[in-house]
């Protein structure tokens with residue numbers, strides 16, 4: 001198929017194109033209208049369609065006689081568990097979890113928080129919510145109680161589903177104390193918690209409030225799929241913004257289902273029965289879209305992995321899994337491959353395994369650096385496809401659409417805009433820029449099906465964050481350019497959001513936490529380059545003149561404080577005490593300039609700088625001293 005023609009149809013004949021793609025979905029009531037603009041001026045996909053996402057992902061395959069086929073492979077080197085679930089088994093388990101939720105009062109439209117490690121019941125609980133028409137909000141297990149509390153207060157869940165523990169390499173992480181602290185901190189109180197007891201750590205349950213997950217599921221009657229409108233929310237997924245309060249990205253049911261099926265067909269070129277493995281976590285959007293919903297909707301076998309690329313038990317884990325389960329399509333973040341390369345640079349482990357089942361490797365979540373790309377191409381001899389997307393969109397914005405036409409890979413580019421996304425580069429005044437001109441990466445409205453219709457209970461913030469800067473365009477928050485061949489190059493965030501090991505984090509939030517310390521007069525947290533994790537946060541702190549605590553003590557306090565408030569995943573390990581911070585004459589801290597200095601990049605002296613001498617001071621400190629303070633992360 002020819003990309004240009006196919007892509008143009010998706011933009012110029014939007015209604016016809018996305019109407020045809022919607023016909024691949026088994027709606028309860030097929031939509032007559034493809035796209036409308038509501039009274040508030042918000043686009044709605046398939047507004048009169050009715051469906052159930054769990055039905056599409058599970059029951060439909062059983063109905064089609066595929067109940068005996070494997071829906072999910074669970075492999076957990078950290079708990080020495082391997083298990084396969086057929087579509088029949090998934091249907092039974094999911095409908096019983098739905099029944100257990102219904103017994104706790106959960107109905108269509110209610111919210112449920114899922115705070116679980118990578119156990120199959122996390123995915124089954126998501127599907128169980130979808131089955132009832134309830135809205136799930138999965139919170140990544142690496143987040144601290146404070147982060148969970150913020151999400152509880154925003155999503156107001158009727159029930160929280162959690163587990164007794166997670167396992168990080170060989171370390172047991174008890175989840176229950178984290179959950180209890182979060183519930184204690186939150187204003188909103190759920191009416192019940194369902195706790196999955198894992199045999200490696202059994203936790204105590206509070207009578208009348210905590211319920212044993214397994215017992216509740218066993219006691220429940222299976223629940224049927226509940227019909228929902230296409231525009232009803234399927235889930236909320238919180239993502240870091242520029243402030244301490246995360247943004248609750250809303251995903252609808254209808255547009256999402258169409259986008260998931262479309263992306264499997266045309267981005268990943270996945271066929272029914274393929275084994276599709278996204279090595280991520282259900283706490284991230286990759287986990288939502290490509291561990292749970294898309295592979296199942298498309299009738300593939302999804303692989304559910306509770307482990308890491310290295311040390312569970314070695315850097316050959318990914319290759320072992322690909323051979324053992326005959327994985328056809330593999331998707332992970334570049335940082336995972338950098339971790340493998342660090343431990344196995346000559347790819348000795350890979351040589352032990354047969355990767356002949358594997359057709360394509362996809363990477364996303366952060367920029368794929370050319371060195372990792374070349375190394376992967378060389379050692380695997382497979383197409384390595386970088387693609388760029390966001391929690392907000394739920395699926396690829398820019399990709400090499402493997403089910404359409406495969407383009408030559410250009411290092412540093414995720415290739416071309418995916419169907420439905422009219423990607424344009426704008427300058428500060430909103431003018432569309434030409435080839436090779438760097439500016440704000442924006443998407444002309446309407447966004448395609450599957451993208452966020454708004455933020456949970458916060459239309460105002462949705463407008464302010466994404467739609468206001470350039471009316472008629474969605475602001476992605478990334479900077480970049482398009483080359484004369486139409487390849488899109490994403491150059492990094494233009495705001496205070498950073499990407500550490502594929503985890504999206506807010507430096508603004510970290511600054512709020514650091515500045516809450518009694519000894520801190522002012523501070524800045526910036527994201528600086530890191531060979532392994534892409535970026536890492538660095539805190540620059542000015543102490544109060546009156547502070548009597550030693551700088552070293554403050555450094556330790558601040559690292560502990562961010563870990564306690566955001567979680568281990570923040571990877572905030574470096575704090576530098578400085579005498580002053582560079583500012584403009586109006587008092588704005590020059591974060592970008594500091595970043596350029598720390599990354600040893602050429603920068604122009606801002607004309608508005610108050611005192612240029614500070615930059616020289618900082619240069620010495622950042623380039624020579626801070627490295628000594630970093631507690632190097634060992635993978």
Ligand SMILES: CCC(=O)SCCNC(=O)CCNC(=O)[C@H](O)C(C)(C)COP(=O)(O)OP(=O)(O)OC[C@H]1O[C@@H](n2cnc3c(N)ncnc32)[C@H](O)[C@@H]1OP(=O)(O)O
Nearest residue numbers: 141142168280284285286333336364365389501502568569
């Ligand atoms: C396209 C749209 C998107 O961008 S969606 C996001 C895509 N991103 C991803 O899929 C994430 C990719 N990254 C990873 O999988 C991991 O970072 C890899 C590469 C495997 C490395 O893992 P790890 O060694 O644990 O390092 P890390 O930096 O992730 O973790 C930092 C600290 O946090 C902890 N942590 C992590 N996950 C959890 C969890 N689920 N529960 C509890 N704790 C967790 C880690 O143990 C680590 O802690 P510590 O600092 O060593 O004590």
